[in-house]
Amino acid sequence: MSRTPVTDLAAELTAFFAEAGFTADGLAAHLGPDALDALYRGEPAAVRYATADDSALSGLIRAFILRDPLPATALADLVGASLAARLIDARVAHADPHGTVRLALDIRPHVIVGEDRWVFSDPDAALTVRVPGPDHVLGVGAASLSLLQSTPVTPVDSVLDLGTGSGVQALGQLGAAVTATDVHPRALDLAEATFAGAGADVELLEGPWFEPVAGRRFDRIVANPPFVVGLPEVGHVYRDSGLNLDGASELVISQAPEHLTDGGTAHLLAAWVHTHEQSWQQRVASWLPDTGVAAWIIERDCADPALYVGTWLRDESIDPRSPEADERTRAWLAHFDAHGVTGIGFGFVAIRMIGDQPSEILAEEMPQSFTDPLGPEVEEYFERTAWLRDRTTDEIADARFRPRPGLAREEISVPDEDAGVGFTRAALRLTRTDGPRWSHDVDTHLAAIVAGLHPQGLSLRETAELYAMANGLDEQSLVSAAVPAVVDLVRHGLVMPA
Template sequence: MADDLSPEFCAVLRDAFERAGYDADGVLRLLGDSAHAALGRGEPEPARRAARDSGALGSLIRLFLLGDTLPEREVRAILPWPESVSTGVVRVDGDDVRAGLDVRPYGDDQGSWWVFADLDSDLLGGQVPADHVLGVGHASLSLARATIRRPVGSVLDLGTGCGVQALHASRHAQRITATDLSPRALSLARATFSINGLDVETRQGTWFEPMAGRRFDQVVCNPPFVVGPSRVDYTYRDSGLAGDDASALVVAALPEYLARGGVGQLLASWLHLPGRDWDERVTAWLPGGVDAWFVQRDVADPDLYVGTWLRDAGIDPRSPEGSARASAWLDWFAENKVAGVGFGFVTIRRTDSEPRIVCEDLRHAFDDPLGPEAAGWLDRIDWLRAHSSPDALLRAHLRVADSVVLEEVSASGDEGWEAVVRRLHRTDGPGWQHEIDELVRALLAGCSGALPLGDLLELLAAAHGVATDALVVAALPLVDELVRHGMLVPA
């Protein structure tokens, strides 16, 4: 009954939530850090104990976040009635009431929103339906953290689902458009926008079709990127395209919908095939006229991949249905010689300059969000482009970034301790690391901004008895990489 979630009902429901203190901060205060963290791990009992006998807020937590059954009189006292039943927000069975939709607070460092979505497989107690609308999941959180948050005029949220990316866009965009193939997803997204008082244009249609002829300053997309046979079991994850063709389609088509200098960011998956590097595969998807940064965050083997996505849909891999689906899926992987499935983020910028395309593995753990790093990467690409000639780069004054430290590992030798590993660490952002030799160590020691790079290389060549020209040829590619990774910065 998602179509019944009218703006009028959403306004009344918002009032009820505000009276109860049902927002991101209120939930955290009531539960406490430990129970809140346990709930995030899928361990509900500490939260249930904290929410018990805690008034209207405790009841809402138990109803929507824990999936508990409550007496009708308890729910009637805090939610608009009977509208909450007729809209499907709750379900009534005799004198018992359970959540019919996932309606939960979701916040960032600037405040709190509410998000409408469908109940997950745990709360449903089984397999999700084909038109299931995913809530605030790991993928949407990852994309939100990886998205650039600079002020822009217009944002397109392609495949909005329940509307999470559009909520974040409301912090920095003047105008937002959200599209989806699924009518149910758009209905729930409209409710999400309505209850939060946001004016978002919504369009229904396949891929970019509803946006023909339009361009945006920023495009964000969490597409149905699951890799496998060309079928659609669940609209939130399956595209109907085989393999990684869904990711390829978005990467190839997205630049056409960017304004000049506009940026697109998406989650994507790609196949790992024998005899071919993954970066060759993904860069072949790109049209001309774009800068692009592909960041690989994980690679899953087919067995793990299939089991993960079966459980995501609420299918027990041990059941007859799970076994049949897994067998067909693994047959497809075998027939197509798939060795693994890569997953990560793609940042694309439309440019009239010489394109810069970089693919990088970033599979280690780090805490900082990737969005500021993506913005910094684009800025650093611009700086490198302006210093693309060797003469321009050699005239530049550079310094080691404040967040960079040098780790040295020494081994005992005939003449005492000798350094065997020298490794640069950037202690913020994605935590880039670079192993360096003694010459690079000496060069970076001089990078304080006082002298241009060319003078430093001349001094270094003289001190170590090497040819300046040869040292320059060897050093410039490394300097380029250290600048891209934010380890060397303009002084």
């Protein structure tokens, strides 16, 4: 039995949308680049101007994305009388006594893992004047898109989507047996509709955190939890956990390993505080067990407290000039000051179970811009670190390697101030041109050794010894220095084991 009548009409509605071209690609082609950009910027007037014609697709955009009011007869003309009546009966569309209807939900088309999908959620304040309430169910936002891009989609048997919201992350994992949980009943109502629209059979469980799946383990966990860092209170269910500061991130990161199978992985969005007393790397690493996990913790951004508070107040449509904003800001910043918070970091946490071995935790910043999905990189990172973990220093020295295809050697030169003429080298770097575009400063010796690596050629040791012999360097010293340097290059994928 369905949780709500919205679920019962979801498949029919999304089938109609697909036939009508109300898809992400269809919108892009119909609106054109300028109006599409205006849509993403939250400028409805420009989108409304671009859809002022009488075409069916323009009508669907005005009704379902801009949520413009329209006569009930016009809605029937758009989607058919039967489906229009069902939308009104299910309260997907609200009708007033004068026969005017307006969509009460946001049903937006997206391409998720190469498939056309429609996400059922509450409308936000981007295109209509409204203040999201405490029980608001978020649609597809920047954070959820980031997690989608950083989560692998390779086949596994079982997936847990913790705190599913409107079901966005689960849509990227539908090849597996998916379990979706949430503490918010309304979120599960809308997630059920999202899954029905995708023709997906997903197990829905209600409850907080990992309680609905106590004692169960999964091959993959994805979670976009309510990670907003602040006071221990709940203003909006989708973002506020009721736990102090970064307690929500600590809870999910620390408990995820208990629910992973051997070799299973977790892919999480998280936020953490910076303080003078402890580095953020130490703080987040302390949330993980001493044995059994490999973890890659990536900080993508760090905001100062004032910027952070202002951003989240705008998220709930509070005018930063208002008395309410003044009161909320003072309380929030005072709470940060009381706990020594100097900044708030945000990023990804990937965890892999590695059996009865000491945990390996790398926490690092990734500030560079890139467009490639991070999911394949996360999987490859765990494979690269597993290769390193299984080998001694001598075995690494005696292994063969190859530079990554597309690896670039960059030499940066600046005017030679001492000579007063010409240029002098300021930096020498090896940089990936794919994935997250990692770049490492190297010296001429390491650059030359990497250039000499070949999968059918000499080992790392032999290559370094040959280079040392040709350049009058101590062979053993060069090998001893080259091995840890190449290990760093392997960890970031600039050099690959043959």
